[in-house]
Amino acid sequence: MKVQLDNITPSEIEKRSMEIISQELFNLGISLNKEHAPVIKRAIHASADFDYAKNLYFSDKVVPKALKLLKDGACIVTDTKMALSGINKKALSRYGNTIYNFIDDEDIKTSAIQNNTTRSSACIDKAALIKKPVIFVIGNAPTALIRIYELYNENIFKPGLVIGVPVGFVNVVQAKELIINTGMPCIVARGRKGGSNIAAAICNALLYML
Numbered sequence: 265m266k267v268q269l270d271n272i273t274p275s276e277i278e279k280r281s282m283e284i285i286s287q288e289l290f291n292l293g294i295s296l297n298k299e300h301a302p303v304i305k306r307a308i309h310a311s312a313d314f315d316y317a318k319n320l321y322f323s324d325k326v327v328p329k330a331l332k333l334l335k336d337g338a339c340i341v342t343d344t345k346m347a348l349s350g351i352n353k354k355a356l357s358r359y360g361n362t363i364y365n366f367i368d369d370e371d372i373k374t375s376a377i378q379n380n381t382t383r384s385s386a387c388i389d390k391a392a393l394i395k396k397p398v399i400f401v402i403g404n405a406p407t408a409l410i411r412i413y414e415l416y417n418e419n420i421f422k423p424g425l426v427i428g429v430p431v432g433f434v435n436v437v438q439a440k441e442l443i444i445n446t447g448m449p450c451i452v453a454r455g456r457k458g459g460s461n462i463a464a465a466i467c468n469a470l471l472y473m474l
Contacts, residue, residue, distance in 0.1 A: 281309055289317060299327040303451065306469035310461045321444055321452045326425070329449050330399070330470050333424045335359050338397040340467065342460075343367070343384050343405045343430075350464030351401070355471035366390050384408040388415065397424035403463030406430045406439035413442040426450040427466050429458030 272280055285308050289296065294317050296304055307316040340356070340363040342348045348365040356363060366372050366387040375386040384405030391398055392415055400423055402408045409428050415421040428443045428450055430436050440452045451466055 278309075285309060288314065292317075294318075297322075302473055303327070303466055303469040306465045306472075307453075307462050310465035311459075313457065315455075315457060316453065316462070319454045319457060321450070321454050323444070323447065323450045326449045326451060327470070327473075330425050330451075331474060333397055333399060334361060334470060334474060336397070337361055338399050338424050339364065339394050340399045340401055341365070341387070341391040341394075342401045342403075342463070343387065343408045344403060344460045346460035347401050347403045347463045347467075350461060350468070352468050352471055355468065355474075358474065362396075364391070364394075381411075382407040385411040388412055392421040399423070399425040399427070399467070401427045401463045401467050403427075403429050403458055403460035404431065406432065406435045409439040409443050410435070413439070413446060416446055416448055423448065426452070427463055429453040429462045429466065431458040431462075432456065 282305060285305050292314065296317065300322050304317055304320055307320060308314055337360045340351065340361060342365045345365055345367065348363060351363060367383055372383050372386045372390060376383045382405065385407045388408055388411040400412060409430065412423060412426060426443055426448060428440055429452065433456060436456055440454060443450050444452055453462060
């Protein structure tokens, strides 16, 4: 069978993809909030999943808050190396933002064993020691969200922003709802869907909006 391909240059692929996404959202009768639209479209672009037009939760005025944090040089902490590698470093460098992933640090491994917890949870305790505002980009570990919730609830640590989109089945939905219910600044994918690629895509969308 002969397959007909669009004749399109690499530089046009993303532009064309966004046009297709906009048209399909229109066809579905979905009208996006202007502030949220670039984030939602970037998540759809990363996944080809239009459910993100409905399941992404945005806390009150979170997009302008996130942009200010990034402009002011906030640190970004990811739960996975995949999320770390997916965030655009050139865009990140414009405002002097630093990005960290602690998952393979020796002190994290030791802490996780001593406290009988996950390394992802131990990473949150380490991130809480950072002196600058912190943006968490969580795409895999619900235990990271649970630890953020615990530290926030105990008035120990207040993150600047939580991008909470872990994918999975065990404690995933519950962990996301915990974050939403605190009222902290957050962008959360309700339900089971998410992943490190979605977490990075949301972070990139915010960086591209600057």
